[in-house]
Amino acid sequence: MPEKTPMTRSEMMSRIGTKNTEPELKIRRGLHRRGFRYRLHRNDLPGKPDIVLPRHNVVILVHGCFWHGHQGCRYFRVPRSNPEFWETKIQKNRDRDARQVDQLADQGWRVSVIWECATRNYPTEELADKIAGWISGNEKRDEIAEHTGASTEMEPETT
Numbered sequence: 786m787p788e789k790t791p792m793t794r795s796e797m798m799s800r801i802g803t804k805n806t807e808p809e810l811k812i813r814r815g816l817h818r819r820g821f822r823y824r825l826h827r828n829d830l831p832g833k834p835d836i837v838l839p840r841h842n843v844v845i846l847v848h849g850c851f852w853h854g855h856q857g858c859r860y861f862r863v864p865r866s867n868p869e870f871w872e873t874k875i876q877k878n879r880d881r882d883a884r885q886v887d888q889l890a891d892q893g894w895r896v897s898v899i900w901e902c903a904t905r906n907y908p909t910e911e912l913a914d915k916i917a918g919w920i921s922g923n924e925k926r927d928e929i930a931e932h933t934g935a936s937t938e939m940e941p942e943t944t
């Protein structure tokens with residue numbers, strides 16, 4: 786079940802710069818079970834990408850919906866206190882992400898962005914199959930997200 790409790794400020798802060806997050810581990814496990822081998826957090830590539838599959842020329846970036854400012858996602862909501870601070874901070878992250886993807890693409894990597902919401906809402910095996918399918922193909926770019934923004938279980942904004 787998707788987690789509905791909003792994160793507290795300290796929970797959000799604690800995620801800054803973390804590696805080996807739960808969404809990332811879920812993806813790694815799924816790929817590993819399917820026989821894919823990867824390198825983690827390669828320092829020699831732009832932005833130290835989370836998961837790299839050199840044999841397939843693939844980089845996988847796992848983005849937390851809050852920190853990477855996932856537009857239209859129910860897991861991304863600007864905190865009510867000090868919204869300007871957060872908007873600026875998150876916009877910087879978005880710009881950095883866009884640059885990273887461009888740089889990787891320029892170096893010839895195929896890049897997949899997998900949003901945290903996909904790891905929460907897709908069944909693990911289904912998500913792994915989806916990623917594996919893309920890795921084995923030859924499309925340059927991939928992005929996997931799960932949006933259920935229109936669903937009635939979303940609490941209304943009362944700002």
Ligand SMILES: [Zn+2]
Nearest residue numbers: 850855858902
């Ligand atoms: Zn999202």
